[in-house]
Amino acid sequence: MENIFKFQDLILSAPQxxxxxxxxxxxxxxxxxxxxxxxxxxxxxxxxLFASLYVVTYGIPGTAFYGLLxxxxxxxxxxxxxxxxxxxxxxxxxxxxxxxxxMLFFIKRVFSEQKLELAEVYQFLLYIGAGxxxxxxxxxxxTMFIGLELSSLPFFILAAWDRGRATATxxxxxxxxxxxxxxxxxxxxxxxxxxxxxxxxxxxxxPVVFAEDSFSYKLLAAGWFLIIGGxxxxxxxxxxxxxxxxxxxxxxxxxxxxxxxIVKISAVGAVFRILQFMQPxxxxxxxxxxxxxxxxxxxxxxxxxxxQNYLKRVFAYSSIAHAGYIITMFMFFPESFxxxxxxxxxxxxxxxxxxxxxxxxxxxxxxxxxxxxxxERGLTxxxxxxxxxxxPFAAFLLSVSALSxxxxxxxxxxFGKLFLLKVLISAGYYYLAVxxxxxxxxxxxxxxxxxxxxxxxxxxxxxxxxxxPPFRGIFAWSAAIVTAVLVLGIGFYSESIFNFAxxxxxxxx
Amino acid sequence: MNxxxxxxYSFTFILVGSAFGVVFHRNPVKSAxxxxxxxxxxxxxxxxxxAEFMATLQVLVYVGAIMVLFLFVIMLISVREEAxxxxxGNAGRTVIIAVLVLAFSLQFWVLLGGFMKSQGEHVVNxxxxxxxxxxNYTTGEKLLIKGNAEVISxxxxxxxxxxxxLISLVLLVAVLGGILLTKHKRETLQ
Numbered sequence: 001m002e003n004i005f006k007f008q009d010l011i012l013s014a015p016q017x018x019x020x021x022x023x024x025x026x027x028x029x030x031x032x033x034x035x036x037x038x039x040x041x042x043x044x045x046x047x048x049l050f051a052s053l054y055v056v057t058y059g060i061p062g063t064a065f066y067g068l069l070x071x072x073x074x075x076x077x078x079x080x081x082x083x084x085x086x087x088x089x090x091x092x093x094x095x096x097x098x099x100x101x102x103m104l105f106f107i108k109r110v111f112s113e114q115k116l117e118l119a120e121v122y123q124f125l126l127y128i129g130a131g132x133x134x135x136x137x138x139x140x141x142x143t144m145f146i147g148l149e150l151s152s153l154p155f156f157i158l159a160a161w162d163r164g165r166a167t168a169t170x171x172x173x174x175x176x177x178x179x180x181x182x183x184x185x186x187x188x189x190x191x192x193x194x195x196x197x198x199x200x201x202x203x204x205x206x207p208v209v210f211a212e213d214s215f216s217y218k219l220l221a222a223g224w225f226l227i228i229g230g231x232x233x234x235x236x237x238x239x240x241x242x243x244x245x246x247x248x249x250x251x252x253x254x255x256x257x258x259x260x261x262i263v264k265i266s267a268v269g270a271v272f273r274i275l276q277f278m279q280p281x282x283x284x285x286x287x288x289x290x291x292x293x294x295x296x297x298x299x300x301x302x303x304x305x306x307x308q309n310y311l312k313r314v315f316a317y318s319s320i321a322h323a324g325y326i327i328t329m330f331m332f333f334p335e336s337f338x339x340x341x342x343x344x345x346x347x348x349x350x351x352x353x354x355x356x357x358x359x360x361x362x363x364x365x366x367x368x369x370x371x372x373x374x375x376e377r378g379l380t381x382x383x384x385x386x387x388x389x390x391x392p393f394a395a396f397l398l399s400v401s402a403l404s405x406x407x408x409x410x411x412x413x414x415f416g417k418l419f420l421l422k423v424l425i426s427a428g429y430y431y432l433a434v435x436x437x438x439x440x441x442x443x444x445x446x447x448x449x450x451x452x453x454x455x456x457x458x459x460x461x462x463x464x465x466x467x468x469p470p471f472r473g474i475f476a477w478s479a480a481i482v483t484a485v486l487v488l489g490i491g492f493y494s495e496s497i498f499n500f501a502x503x504x505x506x507x508x509x
Numbered sequence: 510m511n512x513x514x515x516x517x518y519s520f521t522f523i524l525v526g527s528a529f530g531v532v533f534h535r536n537p538v539k540s541a542x543x544x545x546x547x548x549x550x551x552x553x554x555x556x557x558x559x560a561e562f563m564a565t566l567q568v569l570v571y572v573g574a575i576m577v578l579f580l581f582v583i584m585l586i587s588v589r590e591e592a593x594x595x596x597x598g599n600a601g602r603t604v605i606i607a608v609l610v611l612a613f614s615l616q617f618w619v620l621l622g623g624f625m626k627s628q629g630e631h632v633v634n635x636x637x638x639x640x641x642x643x644x645n646y647t648t649g650e651k652l653l654i655k656g657n658a659e660v661i662s663x664x665x666x667x668x669x670x671x672x673x674x675l676i677s678l679v680l681l682v683a684v685l686g687g688i689l690l691t692k693h694k695r696e697t698l699q
Contacts, residue, residue, distance in 0.1 A: 005670055020678065027685075082671040120689055127682055134675065142672045149679050157686035181605070185612060222615060242604065 005080075012065050012078040012085060013137075015052040015093055016130040022048025023126035030119055041119035042108055045126055049101045052129070056093050068094055077139055081201055084139040091351060091501060092136045092269035096262060099358050100129040103258045105479035106366040110254045113473075116161055124154035128258070132266035136273065141190045141200040141227070144270060145183075148234075151266060152179055155259055159251040171250025178243040179233070186230025192223030202277045210279070221285075224278050228286065234267040235323045238296040245304075248316035249378065253369030256312065260319055260365060261358035268326060268354050272347060275333050283333040290331050291432065297324025298439040305446050311379040314446055315364050318405055321443060322357055325420055326350065328432055332423075342427050348501035349419035352494060356404065356412035356487070363483045364401035367394055370476060371468045383468060384453035393471050395454040397480055404487050406447035407440055412487045415494035517557055524550040537583050541576060548572050562658045 010017050026041045033040075059067030064076050068090045075086030104125055111117040127150055134147025156179070160172030190200065196219035197205045210217035233240040248256045278286070301321025308314045329350040332343045368379055371394055388395040404413035417440065424433045471477075490497060527550060530543035552567035665673055 005667075027681075079671040080668055082669070118689070120685055123685070124682070127678065130678075140669075140672070142669060143675070146672045146675045146679060150675060150682065153679060153682045153686065157682070157690060160690055163690065188612075226612070239608075 008063070009079045011060060011063055012076075013083055014055045014060060014065060015097070016133050016137075018048050018052045018055065019126045019130040019133075023123045023130070026119055026123045026126075036119070038112075038117055038119050041122045042104070045104055045122035046101075048126060049097060049104060049129065053094070053097045053101065056090055056097060066090075079143075081203070082140045082143045083134070083137050084202075085137070088273065088347070089137040089269075092265065093133045095265050095269075095351075095355055095358065096129060096132045096136070099258070099261045099265060099362065100125055100132075102359075102362055102479055102483055103254070103262070103366075105475045106257065106362070106369065107254045109473045109475040109479070110252075110366075110369045111161075114162070114252075116252070121158070121161070124158055125258075127151070128154050128262060132262055135266045136269040138270070139202050141193060141202065144274070145187060145190060148186075148266075148270075149183065152183075152234075152263065155255070155263065158255045158258075159247065161255065162252050165250075167250035168252060171247045174243050175247045175251075182230050182233035182240065185226050185233075189223040189226025189228075189230065192219045192226065194223075196220030196223060202274060206277045206279070217279075220279065221282050224282060225286070225289075227274070228271065231267050231271040232293065232327065234263055235271070235326065236264075236320055237293045237323045237327055238300050238320065239293060241297070241300070241320050241323075244320055245313055245316045248319070248365075249310065249312045253312065253365050253372060253378070256316075257362045257365030257369065260315075260361040264323070264326075265354055265358055268350065272330065272350060275330060278333065280333070280335050283331075287331045287334070290327055294324045294328045294432065295435050297321060297327070298435055302439045302443040305443065308446075309380050311368055311381070311384070311450070312365070314450070315361070315368075315405075318443060318446075319361065321439065322405070324439075325417065325436060326353060326357070328420065328424060328429070328436070329353075331429070332427065337427065342423065344502055345423050345426070348498050349416075349423045351501040352419050352498055353416035355497070356416040356490065359483055359487050359490075360401050360404040360411075360413055363397055363480070363487055364405070366480065366483070367397040367401065370394065370471055370480075379468075381449070381453050384450065385456075387454040387468075391468060391471055393477075393480075394468075397484055399451045399454055400484050400487055402447040402450040406444045410488075410491045412490045412494075415491045419494075419498060513557060517554075520550050520553050520557070524554070538580070541579050541583060544579070545572055545576050548576070562661060 022044050026044050029040065029044075030036050055065070055067070057068045059065050059070050065085065066087075068087070075084065077083065078085055104122070107121060107125065108117070111121060129151075131147050131149070131151030131154075135144055135151060136147075138144035138147055156172055156176040159175055160169050162168040193205060194200050196216040197208045199205055199208075205220075208216075208220075210220070229240070236244045248260065251259065275283070297320050301317050301319070301324060304320070305314050305317040308317060329346045332346040337343050337346075371379055371383070371391070384395075384398075387398070400411065404411035407414045407417045409415075417436075421433050421436065424430075424436070471480075524547060527543045527546040531540050531547060534540045534543060548567060548571040552564040552572075555561075555564040555567055
C-alpha cells in the first residue's frame, strides 16, 4: 500500500523534523532536567538549526533527499503526497533557515538584555522555522494551511512577549485577529477548491478539466482567489496592509525583524509555487488584480513614509512598498510566458529579491532593537542626530540597511530591483517598470534622510543619540557583522546566485 | 420539492437565525444557547448529506464538551449584558465589513450561479457538490459511504496523516502561549 506511513518519510522531511525534535527536546528537558538553564535551550536550538542547514545544503547520502548543492533532478513526494521535494523548495528552505539562525542570535542578545529571555522563545523560533518550511514544501492545501498556522501562531505570542508594554499587547491582538480573518478566508478558499476539483492535493487539482462556465469551474476560481488573497495578506500588499504599521511598530523590534523576513519568505515561496497549479486562464484575471495591488502598494507604501517620524514606522511602510515590488513577479503564469522562459527568470529574480529584502529587513529592525533602551515608544529621527559619533557601528548598520532598501549599488537591494526590472521590461510591462522606478525615487528621499541624520554633524538641542545604549555583546556583533557582510557582499555574487536559482526554478513543480 | 429539500431549507433558516442570535443577543448566556442551537442545526445538516458519523461527533464534541466549557467561562468571569458596539466607527472597521460583505456576495453569486446552471448536469469530480443534488444523496446511494467512520479514519490516518499530526504541534504552541501570556509570575518578565 502506497498510503501507509513509512519511516523513510521522516528522513525525507529531515529539515523540519530536526527542528521539531529540537523544540520538543527543549520542552522535555525543561520538565525533566533539574538544573535547566536557558542557555542550554539556546544551544539546542542553534544545533538543530545548523543540523537542518547542513541537511538542506548537502542532502542525506543514500536517500532521495538531495541537497541544495547536489541538485534534485527528479524531486518526489513525501508523506503520501503531502509534501513535495525539489530544488526550488530546498532553496527557500535554506533561506528560511538562514533567517531563523540569524534571528536566533539577535533575539538571544536583545531579550537577555531586556530581561525577556525564556527558554520558550527558542522553542517558538524552531516551530516558526519548521512551519515555514512546511508551508513552502506542501503539496497539499491542508498541509500548507497548517504549516502556515504553525509558523504564525508563535508570532502572535512573541509579539505580546513584552507584556508590560501596552503597544506590544495591542500589536499582538491586532495581528492575531486580522491574521485569523485572513486565514479564515484562505480556509474557505481551500474548501471551495476541494469542492470544485475533488482534491486538496495540488498536483491533482490542475489536471481536472472543466467546461468554462461549469459550476465547478466557478467554485475553483473563487477558491483560488481567496487562497491568493490570504497569502497577499501575509505579504502585506495594499488592500490587506492595515495591520502592518501598528504591528511592526508595537511588537518588540527583534520580533518585527523576524516577522518582516521569515513570514514573507515563506509566503512568497509558497504562493509562487501554488500559482502554477491554478488553471492557466484564471491567471489572466488574477494578473489584472495583481497590477492594481502592486501599483497601489508601491505608491501608498512610499508616500505614507514621507511624514513618519518613528524609524520603525518608516521601515514598516517601506515594507508595504517592497511587497508591491515583490508581487509583480506573480504575473508570469499565463501560457504565453512559459514559451519564452520568463517564468523561470521571474522565479530566480524573486528569489534574489526576497533574499536581499529579508537580510536588509533583519539588519534594519535588529539594529533598531539594539538601540532601544526600553522607552515607551521607539526611535525617532531625533535619536539619529549625531549617531555616527556616539555609536559609529550602529550608524553604519542603519545606513547600510537604508541604502540597500533604497537600491543604491553595490548593495543587495540594488541587484534585487535590477532583476525585477529586467524581467518586467523583457515581458513588456513598461508602465509597471516606470511606476516602480518613480516610486523608488520617492523612497530614496527618506532612506537618504536616515543616512543624513546619522552622519551629519548636528549641534542640535533635540539630538538624543547620547541617550542610546552602546552596541555591545558578542552575539550582537557577530550576527550584525554577518548580516551586514551578506547585504554588502551578495551583490557581487548576484549573477551566480541568480543563475543558481534559475537552475532550481526550471524544475519547479 | 421533496422532503430532504424542505428539511434543508428549514435547517438553513434555523442556522442563519441562530447565528444572528449569537452575534446580536445582549445576554452572553443566551448567545451561548443560540450557539448550541447552531451546532445542533449543523449536525442535522451533516446528517442530511449522509455523514452520520460527523453529525454524532458534532453533537458530542461541540454541544457536549466545548459549549459546556464556554458556559463555565461565562459563569466564572460573570459577564454582564453588553451594549452593541458602534459599528462603522472608524475606517478600518468599515473596510473589514466591506470586504466581508464582498466575499460573502462573491460566494453567494458563485453558489447561485451553480444552482441556476447545474440543475441537471453534475460535473463535480468526486467531491460532495453544493448543488441541489446534495439532497438526493439521502435517498440515493452514491455518497452514503462518505459519512462512515471507516472512510474518515482511513482519510485521517493515511492520506492526511501529516497535517493531522501537525495540528497537535499547533495546539501545543497555542497551549504554551496561553500559559506564558497569562501566568502571573514568570521568572524574568515584569
